[in-house]
């Protein structure tokens with residue numbers, strides 16, 4: 001009887017220990033994933049802020065650039081607010097998605113400003129697949145993923161030229177443990193960062209092939225990014 005009781009107690013304690021160990025491991029994985037995406041969001045935000053600051057003389061042009069220029073600056077503020085919220089939130093994933101969701105809109109607005117200034121027709125398009133910091137794509141390109149799948153993805157002009165000359169595009173990398181991998185190979189480590197960048201384009205005809213190249217963009221895995229970022 002006593003031996004049976006001790007065995008039962010030992011079993012219960014073992015189960016509790018194992019549950020605790022699994023929870024801690026799961027928490028650590030989540031922590032690593034969040035911190036990779038947070039670093040990626042911080043560096044993209046800095047890059048966009050620098051681009052907005054360099055374009056500051058546009059302030060002088062007033063009504064010529066007003067609407068799109070204001071939209072670019074407002075998107076910068078939204079990205080900054082979302083990053084600040086991510087820093088203080090116990091569950092920062094949704095806020096991190098909102099950082100890149102705002103940056104994508106900001107890059108699109110900045111591209112419209114530049115197009116208007118040189119008399120080009122502004123166009124709205126998904127960001128360059130290889131590195132969304134390159135801004136809205138200007139074309140599409142057929143590209144082979146690491147596992148040999150042929151896909152068509154939106155691209156900036158510079159990356160198309162690189163692919164056509166046999167070079168790799170200038171892809172955005174994300175930290176995974178001690179490595180830096182192309183974002184579409186970084187899995188969950190880059191997930192909040194990536195989902196925000198492409199959240200506005202879920203109904204785009206190329207989204208299916210982008211999901212093939214980057215499964216992390218799959219809609220059923222994606223959280224709904226609030227438009228009220």
Ligand SMILES: [Zn+2]
Nearest residue numbers: 128134156159
């Ligand atoms: Zn590009």
